[in-house]
Amino acid sequence: MLADPFELHEPASIAEAVALAKRYCGDVRFLAGGTDVLPGLFRGLHTVRHLIYLGRIPELHVFDPIRGVFGAQTSMASLERDPVVRQRFVAVSLAAHAAAGPALRTSATLGGNLLVDTRCTFYDQSRFWREANEGCLKADGTECRVVSQGSRCYAVYSGDMAPPLLALGATVDIEGLEGRDSKPLEDLYSPGGDGRLSHALPEGALLVAVRLRDPNLWSSYSKLRARGAPDFPEGSIAIGIHETDGRLDHFRIAVGGIDTRPLVMNEITRPWLGKPMSDEVVEATVESVGRRLHPVANTALLTDYRKHVVTRFLRTDLARYLALRSKELTSSTPAGRVG
Amino acid sequence: MKLRVNALEYLVDPPAERLLVDLLREDLHLTGTKRGCDDGSCGACTVLVDGAPQHSCLTLARLVSGRDVTTIEGVSPGRLSRLQRSLVETGGLQCGFCTPGMIIAALALLQRGTPSRDDILEAISGNFCRCTGYAKIVQAIERAAQEEGGR
Numbered sequence: 097m098l099a100d101p102f103e104l105h106e107p108a109s110i111a112e113a114v115a116l117a118k119r120y121c122g123d124v125r126f127l128a129g130g131t132d133v134l135p136g137l138f139r140g141l142h143t144v145r146h147l148i149y150l151g152r153i154p155e156l157h158v159f160d161p162i163r164g165v166f167g168a169q170t171s172m173a174s175l176e177r178d179p180v181v182r183q184r185f186v187a188v189s190l191a192a193h194a195a196a197g198p199a200l201r202t203s204a205t206l207g208g209n210l211l212v213d214t215r216c217t218f219y220d221q222s223r224f225w226r227e228a229n230e231g232c233l234k235a236d237g238t239e240c241r242v243v244s245q246g247s248r249c250y251a252v253y254s255g256d257m258a259p260p261l262l263a264l265g266a267t268v269d270i271e272g273l274e275g276r277d278s279k280p281l282e283d284l285y286s287p288g289g290d291g292r293l294s295h296a297l298p299e300g301a302l303l304v305a306v307r308l309r310d311p312n313l314w315s316s317y318s319k320l321r322a323r324g325a326p327d328f329p330e331g332s333i334a335i336g337i338h339e340t341d342g343r344l345d346h347f348r349i350a351v352g353g354i355d356t357r358p359l360v361m362n363e364i365t366r367p368w369l370g371k372p373m374s375d376e377v378v379e380a381t382v383e384s385v386g387r388r389l390h391p392v393a394n395t396a397l398l399t400d401y402r403k404h405v406v407t408r409f410l411r412t413d414l415a416r417y418l419a420l421r422s423k424e425l426t427s428s429t430p431a432g433r434v435g
Numbered sequence: 436m437k438l439r440v441n442a443l444e445y446l447v448d449p450p451a452e453r454l455l456v457d458l459l460r461e462d463l464h465l466t467g468t469k470r471g472c473d474d475g476s477c478g479a480c481t482v483l484v485d486g487a488p489q490h491s492c493l494t495l496a497r498l499v500s501g502r503d504v505t506t507i508e509g510v511s512p513g514r515l516s517r518l519q520r521s522l523v524e525t526g527g528l529q530c531g532f533c534t535p536g537m538i539i540a541a542l543a544l545l546q547r548g549t550p551s552r553d554d555i556l557e558a559i560s561g562n563f564c565r566c567t568g569y570a571k572i573v574q575a576i577e578r579a580a581q582e583e584g585g586r
Contacts, residue, residue: 104451104497127495134454134493135474147451149498173487197561199481199488199540325560326476 099137105148110155110271110302113148117300118273120146126302128169128208131200136213140223141235156207156304161185164308168207172257176201185308187260187315187334194317194332195256197325207303210258210268210284214251214291214356215328216394218242234292242394250392251291251356258285258358259334260317262350266308272301281306282360291356313338313346314417318409320353322396329353330397331389331406335413339421342372349381351406354391361385373421378414382407436500440465441509447496455491455499456480459506467507467535471563478562481536482506488543507535510542518542518579527575529566537562541576549580 104127107113117124124146127133136142150156150169158167161180175181175192182189195201195209218232218241231237233249240246258281266281284303286293297303317334321327331353338346347368349361364384368377386407391399438445440463449458459465459482471479473492480492483505510516515523518538528534537559544550544558555576564572 099452101450101452104495130493130495130498131475131490134495138473149495151498196475197478197540198543198558199478199490199561200475200493202484202487202489203493326563 099134100143100145102137102144103146105146106152107148107150108152108154110153110304113150113153114271114273114300114302116146116148117302121300124148126150128205129171129203131196131204132208132212139221141213141219150207150302158305164311166206166306166308168205168210168303168305170206172196172201172204172206172209173198175206175257184311185260185264185315187263187317187336188257188308190317191256191260191319191332191334194319194329200325206257206306209255210261210281210306211295211297211303212253212255214249214294215254216242216249216251216291217396218394219251242392248289249291249356250394252391252395253285253294253352253355253357254328255352255358256317256319256329256332259332259350259352260315260336261306261308262358262360263334263336263348264308264313264315265310265336265346265348266306268306269304270297270301271304272298276304278307285357287357289356310338310346314420316413316416318413320397320402320405320409327396330395331391331402331409333406333409333413335410335417337373337417339373344369344371344373344377347373349385349410351385351389353395354389354402354406359388361388364388373414373418375418378411378418381414382411385410436497438496438499438504439502440504441506441512449496451495451497453496455482455494455496455504458496459491459504465506465508469532469535471532471536476561476563477533477536478540478559479533479536481539481562483539483543486543486546488540505539507538510538517582518545518576521575521579521582522572525571525575525578527567527571533562533564533566537564537572541579545576545580545583549583550576552577555580 105116123144125144127147127149156167156169172192219234233240242250270277286296314337319332320330334350336348347365351359389403391402456470459468469479471477475490475493481488482491485503522528540559540562
């Protein structure tokens with residue numbers, strides 16, 4: 097037995113789960129599929145005496161791709177395989193497919209992937225390894241091992257699902273102590289840029305569902321990793337585009353695996369709304385996005401390479417959109433791929 | 436709690452932190468399921484839960500209460516299955532540590548019909564083998580699928 101003893105709670109409703117979280121505040125974690133929380137417990141990255149299992153709550157299992165509503169307990173395997181998701185939300189399906197191997201995707205959930213703990217070479221290690229290295233800012237230590245004298249933690253957001261959902265303009269339903277709230281997915285992540293916080297949910301608040309409104313967006317998701325199934329993204333990029341009468345009315349780009357939170361490039365894409373997608377837009381966007389990427393050496397691949405490949409993905413995917421549009425003269429045909 | 440493993444029903448009372456892999460190996464003495472990485476990257480501990488592949492090292496035993504678990508021991512009791520025979524004949528195993536997980540992952544695929552080579556590569560993408568270089572494992576699964584299809 098590798099984990100310290102804990103008590104497992106299995107609430108049957110969201111209200112019960114939130115009440116349990118309040119009762120054991122400071123000593124509790126929600127458990128969804130377990131593929132991130134359990135290894136964290138084994139490694140001593142989290143030490144809590146209460147786990148609240150969310151799998152018995154029917155509302156969290158809502159799966160309605162026609163209305164674009166996905167409960168937080170939706171498995172990655174469902175998102176990957178469902179034909180409606182594949183057709184209407186291409187990037188979501190591609191990202192789910194790109195996460196780990198089939199057995200992990202059976203257990204892993206949408207909510208768990210969105211709230212996955214930030215990762216770093218110096219953090220995701222055994223207790224023994226970390227102690228030998230005197231810890232780091234995120235666990236057991238006082239100094240960052242990646243950026244000398246760094247005052248913040250640079251651990252990377254390493255989920256696959258946030259970039260495509262951000263690119264498609266998703267919103268999330270949150271249940272907190274004050275009741276139910278709906279907000280843009282961006283608000284789920286800490287604006288402070290410190291990797292010690294994986295998300296900006298207040299303690300005890302529960303992610304209930306993700307909502308996607310527009311099924312007619314063209315979308316893509318591309319992911320860099322050294323190996324296939326076992327690797328988290330070393331850099332990933334998702335794009336969501338729609339044009340009406342030849343002018344952009346939706347253009348969003350989100351990047352994962354580079355910074356402490358998924359980066360949404362709205363300040364780069366917003367000025368192009370109302371204009372047609374063109375080679376000029378592609379060039380300017382690729383250059384601007386490249387300037388926003390500042391990976392640090394806390395994953396397996398070299399920082400310059402990660403930045404280079406992510407911008408290359410962006411250029412290739414935008415070019416594919418342009419080629420498709422000129423061929424079909426339609427703005428609503430979805431397409432995408434995993435890089 | 437009741438747990439159904441390889442079509443047999445067990446009454447067990449594991450503590451909350453007991454993992455399915457430990458319950459199988461240490462309590463039920465089903466040691467065919469291997470414990471490898473403890474973080475879901477190697478696939479050696481893969482079992483079927485209600486017919487879907489799942490990592491038993493990332494599954495709390497209490498959470499499979501009332502569900503159907505199939506381990507390597509339950510695949511073809513007393514004789515080699517078509518896939519196991521195919522692995523032996525093609526040389527698709529050497530040290531054998533990954534083999535139970537590999538077989539379970541492949542079985543989940545073969546239940547869905549005749550797979551393409553890409554389907555096979557995808558199905559075992561979460562299973563590490565450090566001996567064979569994978570080629571012979573893929574070949575064995577292809578061969579088993581063909582035999583299954585032609586039966």
